[in-house]
Amino acid sequence: MRGLSVCDVTGNRKTASTAVTIGDIARVAGVSRSTVSRAFSRPELLNPETVRRVKAAADQLGYVVNHAARALSTGRFGNVAVVVPDIANPFFPPLVRRVQTLADAAGYAVFLGDSDEIADREANLTSRLSAQVEGFVLASPRLDEQRIRELDAARPVVLVNRDIEGLARVLIDPSGGLDEAVAHLHRLGHTRVVYLSGPRESWSDQQRRAALDRAAERAGLEVIVQELGRPSSAGGRDAVGGILTSGATAVIAFDDVVAQGVMAGLALRGIDVPRDMSVIGCDDTLAAGTHPALTTISAASAAAGDAAAELLLGILAIGERSDARVSIATHLVVRATTEAAHPIDG
């Protein structure tokens, strides 16, 4: 009687000190282990009455399948992984949440990996996980293209904010929002803006830089790029010195968190936003919560999560890779941190 620790047949308080296996169910239902297995995976092969009896025994004992064991023989793990560079960055939680919800509905459990913005940690996570998941959602991956392709060769990968030919990906296209942002600043009389960049490995950052350059050139705006590495509030705060010496009258930050840091740094120096400096963020993750309310470029991360999850689940359902390229448009959301240009030294 090992393994089953149900108190008695009438009660249903199961302590499950040792997990219930199909063997236990087989014994109780008076059938073979194969039959129990089939009752769950291919019930149409069995006598309906047998299926009923097996299932009854199963939930009497409180059985729940051991996915790890199942995976060993089927290769199907019932798990997916979502890997992000920093779960504490507000862009990612809504995305992760949608992936988790949709995956759960499709019967998958989800691993979360946080690479801390470090490519090698991302590599470790993915290789460690690839033996227990059926697929990956890599959000803003920091890995180089070759390693991502290698990973995809082993398990299907869906990228978010990274554009690699042949792989499934969902891309938030910043150009719409940046065009609007540049036009907005131009209209307000700004002529020189600094762009506070994100991590070098970030596809999003490259896109934003390029889109901004194009838009700025069209509008005759001068863009000064200031490198920032890890996108954080502190990073934004520390970048303020450079911004001020640049002589720019507006700053576009890699994301809202950085923008908020910039505003904090400006406030510390007694510089008024938006009177003395206009600030625009990206991602719209802080909603109207900043002070003053941040003008920003929307980026529906929840929608990106939905798209990524659907892509991955589709691939797993069909059993073959996809090279779909889903693009999500962005827009400028004007709030209170932008105003007519007013050079500090003027």
Added chain:
Amino acid sequence: MRGLSVCDVTGNRKTASTAVTIGDIARVAGVSRSTVSRAFSRPELLNPETVRRVKAAADQLGYVVNHAARALSTGRFGNVAVVVPDIANPFFPPLVRRVQTLADAAGYAVFLGDSDEIADREANLTSRLSAQVEGFVLASPRLDEQRIRELDAARPVVLVNRDIEGLARVLIDPSGGLDEAVAHLHRLGHTRVVYLSGPRESWSDQQRRAALDRAAERAGLEVIVQELGRPSSAGGRDAVGGILTSGATAVIAFDDVVAQGVMAGLALRGIDVPRDMSVIGCDDTLAAGTHPALTTISAASAAAGDAAAELLLGILAIGERSDARVSIATHLVVRATTEAAHPIDG
């Protein structure tokens, strides 16, 4: 030669279309599978030279252990799970991040479960996961005590913000912060405050309510509790009507997100914060990012994550349950949403 898809012995480009197994390594290294296994798990039993040869073969082939298979024979999965009611609630990401980081450092991968504030979904997640993890961190669980105890019987559980005798738990104690908040409001002349409560199943909410009642009684403040269910910005916004009819001059919200919603709702009605209404949040998750900057009660969620991870990893390392009860103190952080009382109708 199935399974190994290395291009040649000199190059190291591994395509791993099928995973490399210990059998492959055994063949290459000219030893048995047992020896390969031991080279990784108990190298001290082997001739150092053999270990070297095996490891060389292993990384030539790009081997990575299959944790699922290992788990099947050892019962050790190398996975833990962290379950939260809503990863998009800013209280949780820092916590999850710390758990993930510490777990990773200890060699564990982490599953993320999001129960969407629903007890039954939490139950599904935990039972689904219990066959592939060695332990759980349940953050602000919505499950009833019995189900949590049952889960703990199967796999060690560490609770965050839930106090169950005999289980390991880390508790953020709101009383310090609330005492200070009440004293602060009292000093400012407020006599009637509404408390916007969180989910009924939330231990944190019960604690906050009780601590607030105690503090208010001592100070002679009247507290009106307004029920709110799911803690969200929208919920806070919609609660504004009730708050206004209560005649209170200050509101303490279940968390910062709710507080932000309240402020948005008040702004919509043209009610000035803090002149006409003081607002205090909880958790300090929005930092100084709100407008005006929110007076709130700190709750270091990252610290809670550290403590929870250490507790769980300790339990797994030692192999026996703990009933440690870690308490984390809170403080009031005064910013700009509280001011002297000024009744609206006065």
Added chain:
DNA sequence: CAGAGTAATGCAACCGCTTGCAAAGTCAAG
């Protein structure tokens, strides 16, 4: 009523890895 077809179930091998036990080899002591 023999023979074929079908439905329901069991047997046994296998997935990748671990581990108790036994075998083989080495070496020093008796």
Added chain:
DNA sequence: CTTGACTTTGCAAGCGGTTGCATTACTCTG
């Protein structure tokens, strides 16, 4: 030389499932 102890390695069973194939018992034809 034996013998015993120890080191190093292999054999084979088992973890909890799945699945191809064989088996059994019916049912249906002709």
